[in-house]
Amino acid sequence: MQDTFQTLVSGLSLGAVYALVAMGFSLVYRTMGLVNFAHADIAMIGAYAASTFYLTSKLPFAVAMIVAILVTGAIGLVIERVLRPLENKDFDLMLIGTIGFGIVLQAVAILIWGTTGRAVPSPLASAPLDVFGIRIRPYDLLVMGVAALAVVALSFFLSRTKRGAAMQAVAMDHEAATAVGIDVGRSNALAFAIGAGLAALAGGLVGPMLYVDASLGGALGIKGFAAAMLGGFGSINGAVVGGIAIGVLDSYAAGHFQGYSVLVTFLLFTVAIMIRPTGIFGERTVSRA
Amino acid sequence: MKTRLSGLAAIVIAAWALPYGLGTYTIHVVNIALIYALLAIGMGLAMGISGQINLAQVAFFGVGAYGVAILTTHSGYGFWAAAVLALLATIAIGLFVGIPALRMQSHYLGIVTLGLALGFINWITNADITGGADGISGIPVPTLPGIDLSSEYLYYYLEAVVFAVGLAFGLFVVHTSLGRRLRAMRDDSLAAGSMGAEIPLLRMTAFLLASFYGGLAGILYGGLIRYVAPETFSISNMFILLAMVIIGGRRSLVGCVIGGIGLTLVREWLSDFSTYAQLGYGVVVVLMVVFAPTGLAGIPARLRALRRHRRGHRATRAELRPFTAYEPVEDLAQEPGLLRIEAITKQFRGLRALDEVSLTVDAGEIRGIVGPNGSGKTTLFNVISGFYRATSGTVHFAGTDTTAARPYVLSLSGMARTFQNLRLFGQLTVRENILVALDRTRTRAIWRYALWQPGVIAQERRLRAQADEILDRYGLTDFAESPPAALPYGIQRRIEIARAMAARPRLLLLDEPAAGLNGEEVQQLIAIARSIRAGGTTVVLIEHNMGLVMSLCEKVTVLSSGKIIAEGTPREVVAAPEVIEAYLGDSELSELPPDQANVPQQDRAKEATS
16 A cells, blocks of 8 residues: 555656646647647756756756746747748648757757766755655655646636637637737747747756656657647646646556566557547647548 | 550569679668568558558557567467467567557557556566576577578568568559548548448558558568567657658658658668667658648649649630439339338437437438528438437338448448538549449458459459449549649539449438539439439438429428427428528518529528528
């Protein structure tokens, strides 16, 4: 029983990171119908940038994080600008274009930071808390807290601010949005930048939990995508639920199947998504044909 | 033809002579390049030809290579026996990975296949039988009597033969019945389904082909390197493979081959600067996607189009020729109730699009279905043709219950339809559009591709002769080789009807066939529809153009808010107060005398719809 809860706790903190990845991914998807495969690599760049500013430039962790978010936001703007001609046109081509960007970002990361990865020490060095025999690292709590804060902030932005509402309008019908005077290009760019920022947040937070190297994006990203799908593509709530589900599933699989955890996670994920292709909160039809 | 043959001969001779001019290392690189070219063909068949985003190709490669490695080193099989078993295993895995494609497409499929590939990588790096991160070494040299395949020079010839046969087979598939259907499915899977293509089986076929080529490449890799390790089958190699296919041109197998060979050579050449190379091809992929989505293979066609554009119109202008009427059938099949719809209800969440609709169409009728926008006409068609499953009620077509039948089943049993917003296969020529519908073979007939190719060729000849006949009948011969999207709207409408009729249906459903046509074209349409009926095909049409309905249909059914509010001859229907109210909202305003509805087509009856 205690083991089960222990697994649950570590699954939750990893799940919070996946949820952040999935949220950025979903935000971009719902606004512009773009499946951003480079999202994962943006998170990887975010992880590297945050760790560099934290370790090398000796900035406080929070400040390093903010700088990393700004850097990746700028990368997001570039990607959006380059792929803009394809928006709302060819879905599959856009997808491949973002994969191209992913390849570029990985190469850039290797050029800047080299092939050997780095371990980032936890900014909260205090000892694990003991709650009813379950050991909880304070850093895990921090990750969950930041993720929760990000969810609330994003929801507030989307529902209560003018720009957020404009973004929702673009998501529903980009032509109608243009007709009422919303600058769709700018709105999309903003969505992309926020998405990239969320990716950096996820990457920066996961730094002290995992090992940071150029392949970090792969592991983080595919699970983040899976989380977004499981929750329902384009749904912010879905991203959170899906992220936690994948995190917990991942952590149980790691406990029970050791080396084969990835295989087990993706087999289970495939079965789940076969049963309900639209995910938990998804309402869009899957086959766009 | 002669230049083609001599070109082919030159390539064969060059391929034969190639090893004589190369050093041992270069021939090794060439061998690797050929393996990647085979992989790229498989990837192109799934992605470019069939439109299935398959990001597990590298796993198929891995299953083939590891299959040979495990079967030879652990189980003691000979190389060729192991190769056959490994190929079968790859195909089995390929079909397994393809199962999600039955439920999801596009990016969903991409993520799931990528996840499964990641699972495979996870397994090979951890399992004992695969040697973990160390991999498996000591794969025996494949044996061929009289040829020492441990020499990379001689291995090159083995690979070249397998590659040439593989490419030829791939091209054969793409340009005949199966490939045409796969491409039709890629362009519009709904329309392809309604032309009799069994979409689920075709999607599995796409994965079967991809895994077949993947397995082949894996086996050759095992025999060449005689050592397998996880890093060869990584996700980043998957993306390189994707780059090969995109840069070469995903819709052309030759393009995929060029991409595969080219990128392998460039990668080898830049192996000291591998990170810069990675940066380079990432950038090239992005540029290609934005500026040349058809890849290198598509550039000649784009240049030609550009030149034609500059030069202005072609000297000989293509024209739409008149329609040749069908031979009237003397005894129209006397089959009352060819289509029987009973109490059909279709519910979309809160919206009841069809409410207990019952309708019977006899053989030999031309039935009109009219109604204001949003009255459920197209929903009714979608239920009849199997796109939607009715919430309740039954549909009988030609005496059998087809309530739950899939579109392709209905197509094969003699129902054809057109679409309100034209669903022609955009990347196929007009001729190919017709050929897709003409082709009545079932997907299971693809065994002939493996075992009896002459049968495929003979069938292809037959189909082409029939297609020429249909193109001629509908006056479309001049446009046979054009992509439909480049043609005027009226011609596209006619192509849709020709395509639907190519299946020789007993019942033809026309969804707003006159939308966007000018007066003259509407007259032609009326003649075509009459001739189709006289030729023995029953016609049901949805139309807003009241003039057309009045002059064409003997019987009209009026839908409003999902219910049938009137049925009878055009004159009766137009006079019915319910109809006037449904169209005009207020019966007091509608002093529309019945004669007025008989006005000619050019009036478009806009007043009736607004």
